[in-house]
Amino acid sequence: MQKIITGFFLSFLFLLQATAQDTVDIQIMNLIREQGLKNSKIELFAHHLTDGSGPRLTNSPGYNRALQWLISISKEFNFSNPRKEAWGEFGKGWSNEYSALNMRTPYFEDIIAYPVPWTLGTTKPAMAEVALIDALDSASIDKLGANIKGKIVMVKPANRPLNFPFQPLAKRYGDSSLDHLPPTYMFARSEIEAFVPYLKAEYYTKLYLAKKGAVALLNSNRGSRDGTVFVQGATSYAKGYAATLPEMTMSIETAMRIARLIQNKQKVSLELNVNNRFYNDDLTGYNFVAEIPGTDPVLKNEVVMLGGHLDSWTGGTGATDNAAGCIVMMEAMRILNALPVKPKRTIRIALWGGEEQGLYGSFGYVKKHFGNPADMQLKPEQQKISAYYNLDNGTGKIRGIYAQGNEAVVPIFRNWLAPFTDLGANGGVTLSSTGSTDHVSFDAVGIPGFQFIQDPMEYETRTHHSNMDTYEHLSIPDLQQAAVIVAAFVYNTAMRTELMPRKPLPKAERFVFDFDFPL
CATH class of the missing domain: 3.50.30.30 (Glucose Oxidase; domain 1)
Incomplete structure (x- = not known):
């Protein structure tokens, strides 16, 4: 009984502390909303990443066109240090x-x-x-x-x-189904271990x-x-x-x-x-990275990250998979950089290569900056990242977020979604996990990594990896809504007194997509 009472008291104390530091600044939320809905650049990002770049197969001309355009437009919007950053060897374009x-x-x-x-x-x-x-x-x-x-x-x-x-x-x-969404599909290690020999065969x-x-x-x-x-x-x-x-x-x-x-x-x-x-001149894989520098003398050394994967397949122009996520994250960065109040922590966007082959870009970045889950020998940067937010489920509006089993973030996220219920973000925060995209790379080394819940639209039925994955299948209003909510989450994370709550560190284990290919 004493353990139960103590546990309840600690949970209640944490809730009070979280509520105290996660009070939403409605004035800033309204500025984010106004900037995202009235001055949107979603169509600009959408056109150049789909029509302008073409298919973005990793290490292909289309992928490189997208990288160069992102660097160029980031300079126009005054993002700091936009660049392509190597994550390791990929292979031929x-x-x-x-x-x-x-x-x-x-x-x-x-x-x-x-x-x-x-x-x-x-x-x-x-x-x-x-x-x-x-x-x-x-x-x-x-x-x-x-x-x-x-x-x-x-x-x-x-x-x-x-x-x-x-x-x-x-x-x-x-609206009633969002808090209790079941876990979406996550690859088991046994499946990967069976699948790679299948590819070889x-x-x-x-x-x-x-x-x-x-x-x-x-x-x-x-x-x-x-x-x-x-x-x-x-x-x-x-x-x-x-x-x-x-x-x-x-x-x-x-x-x-x-x-x-x-x-x-x-x-x-x-x-x-x-x-x-085929393109053999440079076998290195690259991600796109840029920042909005933090302004607090102490907290500016901590980082909030957001991203999605930039690469695509070739039947269409990779609009919903996953130009949509990249468009939203770039627009969220633009919105935040336009605010009169600058973030305390540094905000960093990363758009990943090689996701379609096995989360290569994000996992390469995580190993380089934060540590390898195989041995959990973590690097100092791992302690300085507050959270990573990912978008990779098509063009649908954001309805909530997967908490990835992190109970402590649930009341925080509910509070952050509350100002946007009229936009369709109806407070859907599920403890369930979702997998098979880039937030998993961060979660594997104990960094809070989250994927937003999006309306399914026609993602799995028609556009995912298909010749129909083109600009015409993007919902511009949905992407505008998503950018507003992502900007709000990233801003609130950057302004918190403390880093986001973390789950216990996972045990040392080889990353599920970290396989030697070819075997």
Whole structure:
């Protein structure tokens, strides 16, 4: 009973202390709101990071265009020391410079298809018959035997009807569901340990296919429909993994039609013409980093961080994944730098490279500045960062935040969301955790790292890693709302008397995405 009473008293005392130092300055919140909603530069950031940069595959020309533009615009907005910062070796860059795929027999038709990143192109237009394989494995390849030579090989799609979309592709959360959201998917170590050998096996299977004389490989994936094509993959950025053969991804509708024709004894031939380019001059991976310097003589040496990942796949222009997060974080920085009251702590934005391959940019930054979770030998900077805020769930407005199991931040975050309930931030603070994006790198070394809860919109159903991930699928009003709320959270964190509360340090353990690739 004494332990229960003592625990209750300590919790109550902490709540009083948190309430005392986390009283929201409504005047500043209104200035943030006015700056973000009336003087928004969201469309400026959105256009240049999507239309202007193009796809932002790590170490590609599009990624480098985005880096240079971010540095330039940061200087215009008077951010301090905007720069690209190396995080370690990544590997080769890649871009597609031309591609065309069409059916020539039994009739002509242009096909919606996209080259898979880091795959080979064709040296000249190639016309060949299509050969189906049941699966991408050596047994299926051997089953076809000599019939593979000179053929365009297509992995047979599952023979199933597509479900009609009786459920809407886009949706928002209801107001009553936000406080108790279940944990979203987080990769388990066992899954990663199984997945990396799978990637290796897949690579050598494609190499085997090329040695058997296949002209190219075609596939469809993830149950895409209505012309939406999900384009991702290939391991050939990594040292020791030379590209094997041309590979393209097409819509599921086209793949199923080709499969039906072949299964009904009709010959299908395709013409393929792809020009891809690799970039080997600089294998280093880079993040974008900039600051707003703190003004308090003591607290300016402490840091509040915000960010999202800058890299994307290549089917679209990476608008919702994750130009949206970068747009919001850059706009939050602009809003904060326009305030008449300057932050006590330094505010630092970091936009990450290599996220799509395994959180490379953020984890490389964390190892460089804060420590490695494998041994938990932490660096002095780890004690000087208050929190890291991440945005990487599409274009939807912010409805709340995942507390990542940190009970002490819940009342603080509820207080910070309260002034923005009319904008849809209805106080949703869930203790649940979410994973598989860059805040996880910070959480792994005991730094409070948080991801905001966003309206799902059509992120998972249509735009995530697809050819539909373009400017047109951004909701500008939602991004404006998100920038206001991020700016408020970052400002309040920068002005607190104390650093944000921390969970107990995690035990030393290899980071879930820290794998040696190639194995």
